[in-house]
Amino acid sequence: MDEVFGPDNFVNEIVWQRVSAHSDAGRFGIIHDTIYYYGPAGRTWNPQRTELNQKYLEQFFDQVEESSGRKYSRSDLMASGLRNGETGKSWRGINPGERGNHWKVAVSTLEQWDAEGRIHWPKTAGVPRLKRYLDEAVAQGGTAQDIWTDLRPIHNQSQELLGYPTQKPENLIERIIASSTNPGDLVLDCFIGSGTTAAVAQKLGRRWIGCDINKGAIQTTAKRLQGVMREQAQALAAANSQGELVARDDAPTAPCQLSFSTWRVNDYDLHIQHNEAVELACQHLGLTRTRTDPYFDGTRASLLAKIIPLNHPLTPLDLEALRTELKNRPEEERDILVVSLGQEHKAREWVAQYNHNRPVNKIHLTELRTDRKAGGFIKHEPMSVQAHARREGQGADARLVVQIDDVVSPSIIARLDLQEGIFRASIPDWRAVVDCVLIDAQHDGEVFNVALADVPTRKQDLVAGRYELPAPPTGATVALKIIDMLGEECVLRLQP
Numbered sequence: 121m122d123e124v125f126g127p128d129n130f131v132n133e134i135v136w137q138r139v140s141a142h143s144d145a146g147r148f149g150i151i152h153d154t155i156y157y158y159g160p161a162g163r164t165w166n167p168q169r170t171e172l173n174q175k176y177l178e179q180f181f182d183q184v185e186e187s188s189g190r191k192y193s194r195s196d197l198m199a200s201g202l203r204n205g206e207t208g209k210s211w212r213g214i215n216p217g218e219r220g221n222h223w224k225v226a227v228s229t230l231e232q233w234d235a236e237g238r239i240h241w242p243k244t245a246g247v248p249r250l251k252r253y254l255d256e257a258v259a260q261g262g263t264a265q266d267i268w269t270d271l272r273p274i275h276n277q278s279q280e281l282l283g284y285p286t287q288k289p290e291n292l293i294e295r296i297i298a299s300s301t302n303p304g305d306l307v308l309d310c311f312i313g314s315g316t317t318a319a320v321a322q323k324l325g326r327r328w329i330g331c332d333i334n335k336g337a338i339q340t341t342a343k344r345l346q347g348v349m350r351e352q353a354q355a356l357a358a359a360n361s362q363g364e365l366v367a368r369d370d371a372p373t374a375p376c377q378l379s380f381s382t383w384r385v386n387d388y389d390l391h392i393q394h395n396e397a398v399e400l401a402c403q404h405l406g407l408t409r410t411r412t413d414p415y416f417d418g419t420r421a422s423l424l425a426k427i428i429p430l431n432h433p434l435t436p437l438d439l440e441a442l443r444t445e446l447k448n449r450p451e452e453e454r455d456i457l458v459v460s461l462g463q464e465h466k467a468r469e470w471v472a473q474y475n476h477n478r479p480v481n482k483i484h485l486t487e488l489r490t491d492r493k494a495g496g497f498i499k500h501e502p503m504s505v506q507a508h509a510r511r512e513g514q515g516a517d518a519r520l521v522v523q524i525d526d527v528v529s530p531s532i533i534a535r536l537d538l539q540e541g542i543f544r545a546s547i548p549d550w551r552a553v554v555d556c557v558l559i560d561a562q563h564d565g566e567v568f569n570v571a572l573a574d575v576p577t578r579k580q581d582l583v584a585g586r587y588e589l590p591a592p593p594t595g596a597t598v599a600l601k602i603i604d605m606l607g608e609e610c611v612l613r614l615q616p
Contacts, residue, residue: 125158132157136292137269159300168264168299181254183240193257194240194249199224214247264295271295282340284314293320301326303373315341322348325373338382338607339555343575346556349378350570379568382607397430401459401488415445423457423484433462434485436470443474446481455482463487501530503608509598509616511591518591520616522559522600529553529604551582555603561592563599563613591616 122130134155142149180193198221202208206226208217216222223230233239233250240249271292274281280290293316297307303325309317312330318341321328332338352375398417402409407418407425418425426442428434439458446452458471463485471483506525513519527550547553557574574583592598598614 121156121158129158129160130156131159131163132266135267136271137267138271138273155296157300164300164302164305166299166302168295170262170264170268170270171258177254177258181252181257183251185237185251187237191254192240192251193254195252197224197230197239197248197250198222212248219247264299268292268295280316282314282344284340287314288316290316290320290323293317294324297321297324297326304376312341313337315344319344319348322352322375322377323373325376327376335605335607339605342380342382342603342607343556345380346558346570346573346575349375349380350573353378353569377567379570382603382609384606384608394429398427401427404488405459405486420457422454424452424454425457425459428458428460430461430488433464434458434460434467435464436466439467439470439474439483442483453480455484457484457486459486459488461488503527503529503531503602503604503610505600505602505610505612507600507612507614509600509614511616513591519588520561520591520598522587522589522598522614524550524557524585524600524602526550527554527602527604527610529606529608531606531608532604549582551585553604554583555605555607557583557585557587558601558603559587559589560599560601561589562596565597568599568601568611 134157136153136155137151138153139151142151144150181191183192183194184190185192198216198219200221202217202220203222206228207223209223209227210216211223211227211230230239238251240251242248271289274287274289281287297317297320301307301324305326307317307321307326307328309328309330312318312332314337315330318328318330322345330341332341356374399409401407402418402425405420405425407420409418410416415426416424417427428438438460442456442458446456468485471485475482505527507523508525509520509522511518512521532553533547556576558568558570559572560568561571562569572587572589574587576583596616598616600612600614601609602612603609
C-alpha cells in the first residue's frame with residue numbers, strides 16, 4: 121500500500137469488529153478485519169456519526185435535571201491556555217485566567233446558555249459546566265472513531281448475501297464511501313466481486329466504475345445493479361407523479377445515473393493450456409518450436425523466443441526472470457524475442473532501460489493483439505442480434521411487442537470450441553447464451569432507462585425472448601440491450 125499510494129498519504133488504521141465472539145482452536149478468537157485508509161492532502165472528509173455505547177451512556181449521563189427530569193452529563197466550559205479577547209474575559213465573577221485557562225466560547229454565548237438553563241452550577245465551590253443532555257446525544261450519536269463495533273457482517277438470512285466468502289455488508293462500505301466522497305464523485309473498485317461497492321455508490325448518488333476478470337462477478341454485479349436502479353427509477357417516478365420532487369434536507373440523494381454499460385477491455389480470459397497457447401503463437405509468428413529448452417519456447421532466425429503465459433500481461437517480474445535466466449547462460453549472445461498478450465507500462469519502461477544499457481542480449485517485444493506486423497492473434501467478433509418491434513392495438517390499449525429472433529455470440533462459440541476439441545460446438549437455443557434482456561421503450565439516444573428487465577433468477581432458467589409492455593408514443597425509438605453469458609452487450613434501436 122505504501123508503494124502504491126506513498127507512506128506520507130497514510131491516514132488511519134481502522135479496526136472493524138465483524139463478530140462478537142469466535143472460537144479459534146489454540147489461539148485468541150479472530151473477530152476483526154483491518155482497513156487501511158490512504159488519502160492525499162486536501163482529500164474529502166465527512167465525519168460519520170455512530171450510535172453511542174450503552175455503557176458509555178450509563179456511565180457519563182449520571183445527572184438529572186430537577187425541573188425536567190432530563191439526564192445529562194457535565195462538560196468543561198474552559199480550555200487550557202491564556203487568551204485575550206472575548207474568551208479571556210471574566211464572567212459571573214469567574215476569571216479563567218487565574219486557572220491558566222480561557223472560556224471555550226464567547227461570554228455572550230455563556231449568557232445565552234445560562235438563560236436557557238444549560239449551565240450546571242455546582243452547589244458547593246467549583247466552576248460552572250455545560251449540560252449535555254442524554255436525549256440530544258442519542259439523537260445526534262457520536263463521531264465514528266478508528267474502532268468500529270457497530271457494523272455487523274451479513275447474516276445468512278440477509279437478502280444482501282450473494283455467496284461470496286469475502287462479501288462486505290453494505291453499511292460498512294456506506295461509511296467508507298460517505299466519509300471520503302461527495303454526491304457526484306467517482307468511486308472505483310478494481311475487484312468488484314459481488315458488486316457491493318457499486319451498489320452502495322449508486323444508492324448514495326455517486327458515479328462508479330467496477331472491474332473484475334471473473335465473468336461470474338460481472339454477471340452478479342450487473343443483476344444486482346439492475347435491481348437497485350429499477351427500484352430507484354420506480355421511486356423517482358412515484359415521487360414525480362405525486363409532486364414530491366422538492367429539495368428537502370432529509371430527501372434521499374438522487375442517483376447520478378439509471379443505466380450502465382459493460383465493457384470488455386482485455387482478452388486475459390482466454391482459457392487454454394499454456395502448451396497449447398505456445399503452439400498457436402509459434403504457428404502465428406512463424407517460430408521454430410524448441411522442445412528441449414527448459415525455458416525458451418522457440419527461435420526465429422537469430423532470435424531466441426520466450427512466450428509469456430497468456431493469462432496475464434507482461435510484467436517486470438517476468439523480465440527479471442528472463443534476466444536471471446540469461447545470467448545463467450553467459451555464453452548466450454543471441455537477442456531475445458518476448459511474446460505476450462498485453463504489456464504493463466512498467467514492463468515497457470523496464471525493457472527500454474535494459475536496452476539503453478546496450479546488453480549482449482537485446483530484448484524485442486511483440487504484443488499478440490496490436491503489433492503492426494505480428495498482431496491479430498486474437499480477433500474479437502462482436503455479438504449479433506436479430507430482433508423486431510411492433511405495435512398491436514389502438515389507443516389506450518395499444519401494446520408494444522418486442523421479439524428477439526436470434527442471438528449469435530462468437531466469443532461463446534469460440535470458448536466452447538476450445539472445450540469440445542475437434543468437434544465444433546452447437547447451441548440449439550440462442551437463449552442459452554443470453555444472460556439478460558433490457559428494454560427502453562422511449563430511448564432518447566443517451567440514457568438507457570430500463571422499462572422492462574428479463575433477468576432469470578436461476579442459472580437453468582432462460583430469458584423469454586418475446587415481451588409485451590405499454591406502447592410508447594408514435595415515433596418513439598425502442599432500445600433493446602442484450603448481455604451474453606460472458607458479459608458482452610449489444611444494443612439495437614428499433615422502430616415499431
